[in-house]
Amino acid sequence: MALSEINFDGIIGPSHNYAGLSLGNLASAKNAGKISQPRAAALQGIEKMRANVRLGLAQGAFLPHRRPDAAWLEALGTDATHADLPLLANAMSASAMWTANAATVSPAPDTADGRCHLTPANLVTMPHRSHEWPETLAQLRIAFADGAHFAVHDPVPPPFGDEGAANFMRLATSHDAPGVEIFVYGRSGGPFPARQHIEASKAVARKHGLVPERAMFVEQSTTAIAAGAFHNDVVAVANENVLFCHEQAFADRDSFFTDLRSRMPDVAIVEVPTVAVSLEEAIKTYLFNAQLVSLPEGGMALILPTESRDSEAVWSWLEDMVSGNGPIRKLIPVDVRQSMANGGGPACLRLRVLADPETIDPRFLMNEAKLDAIRDVAAATWPETIDADHLADTQLHSDIAAARTALYETLDLTELI
Numbered sequence: 482m483a484l485s486e487i488n489f490d491g492i493i494g495p496s497h498n499y500a501g502l503s504l505g506n507l508a509s510a511k512n513a514g515k516i517s518q519p520r521a522a523a524l525q526g527i528e529k530m531r532a533n534v535r536l537g538l539a540q541g542a543f544l545p546h547r548r549p550d551a552a553w554l555e556a557l558g559t560d561a562t563h564a565d566l567p568l569l570a571n572a573m574s575a576s577a578m579w580t581a582n583a584a585t586v587s588p589a590p591d592t593a594d595g596r597c598h599l600t601p602a603n604l605v606t607m608p609h610r611s612h613e614w615p616e617t618l619a620q621l622r623i624a625f626a627d628g629a630h631f632a633v634h635d636p637v638p639p640p641f642g643d644e645g646a647a648n649f650m651r652l653a654t655s656h657d658a659p660g661v662e663i664f665v666y667g668r669s670g671g672p673f674p675a676r677q678h679i680e681a682s683k684a685v686a687r688k689h690g691l692v693p694e695r696a697m698f699v700e701q702s703t704t705a706i707a708a709g710a711f712h713n714d715v716v717a718v719a720n721e722n723v724l725f726c727h728e729q730a731f732a733d734r735d736s737f738f739t740d741l742r743s744r745m746p747d748v749a750i751v752e753v754p755t756v757a758v759s760l761e762e763a764i765k766t767y768l769f770n771a772q773l774v775s776l777p778e779g780g781m782a783l784i785l786p787t788e789s790r791d792s793e794a795v796w797s798w799l800e801d802m803v804s805g806n807g808p809i810r811k812l813i814p815v816d817v818r819q820s821m822a823n824g825g826g827p828a829c830l831r832l833r834v835l836a837d838p839e840t841i842d843p844r845f846l847m848n849e850a851k852l853d854a855i856r857d858v859a860a861a862t863w864p865e866t867i868d869a870d871h872l873a874d875t876q877l878h879s880d881i882a883a884a885r886t887a888l889y890e891t892l893d894l895t896e897l898i
């Protein structure tokens with residue numbers, strides 16, 4: 482069976498706004514109250530997917546959730562016309578676009594039963610994200626319904642926060658070889674919440690049937706969380722045998738690297754030293770929130786936000802890196818500025834699944850024609866702007882619902898509306 486890496490991007494939803502909901506996410510705080518551009522945001526995301534398709538990479542997509550989330554508001558004893566603004570903002574967030582937080586995925590070569598296992602993230606730490614999982618689970622159950630190849634689990638129960646693949650890295654000699662799965666967790670006590678709990682990571686590893694040799698539990702550095710790395714994928718990314726990370730990403734870097742090298746002697750660790758790029762600069766420019774991909778013609782590329790190119794320190798370090806003899810040979814900047822202003826870079830916008838595309842519901846798989854169709858829907862129906870102070874506007878609610886319905890109809894996924 483041919484396994485391909487498929488990136489499932491979240492289509493940026495019509496309610497995309499800047500409500501400043503994520504404590505510890507510096508971009509979200511900085512841009513709180515600004516006017517967002519949902520249409521431009523969606524088009525940026527679609528063009529990112531198109532660029533990946535043109536590179537010859539397999540591409541999928543997940544769909545925006547119902548917003549405002551009426552079911553969640555009802556469970557809280559209110560509705561969209563009565564909820565006060567802070568609560569309504571939590572019900573309006575388009576945060577499901579960041580599909581790196583949708584689930585944790587253990588590919589088939591790593592698991593005891595030889596199936597690909599997926600667990601949706603409970604996202605319990607942030608109220609606006611805590612109600613994503615039921616719709617995420619509904620989409621996963623349809624996309625990966627083939628029980629011979631996939632196992633889709635329920636989320637880890639609270640109180641153990643799980644933020645999915647944003648705190649997870651897989652290293653393997655090649656995509657389809659058995660790998661080492663690295664679960665990165667945080668320790669609470671700092672100025673910002675540690676969103677990934679070690680008990681959640683361990684539960685996911687157990688449910689996915691990972692033998693102990695295949696699972697590592699690594700603590701994220703408290704300095705990184707305090708500097709604004711609210712997820713590990715803000716300071717590290719892995720692909721095949723390459724780990725690309727900041728020097729200050731992990732609590733105990735030396736013992737992590739020693740353990741990793743003993744489990745995987747051919748691992749290549751590309752570390753950016755603090756003297757070259759400070760943690761602050763790394764978090765501002767999101768150079769690690771990149772898609773590190775294996776190109777069909779060989780070699781690896783970093784698909785990273787244009788903000789990284791705008792930084793002299795970051796870009797000169799990266800240019801030196803790609804001109805050397807290391808595994809990463811190409812830099813591909815992409816414009817996802819609307820998402821970036823909420824702390825979501827190229828890697829946040831995608832969930833990686835290693836699978837045979839033939840085993841996945843084709844309605845979730847993308848090609849250029851489908852991307853054209855989605856672009857046309859977004860261009861015609863997504864609001865042009867949203868003012869975070871006017872999230873209670875009932876006309877806005879009906880416009881958003883109509884836009885979402887048009888997308889689901891276009892992708893023939895009306896059973897999920």
Ligand code: SUG
Nearest residue numbers: 500501502503506509581647712829
């Ligand atoms: O959870 N931002 C998201 C960004 C998620 C990025 N994902 C990864 N790193 N994988 C978050 O903090 C901001 C919403 C607002 O403020 O309106 C927000 O939810």
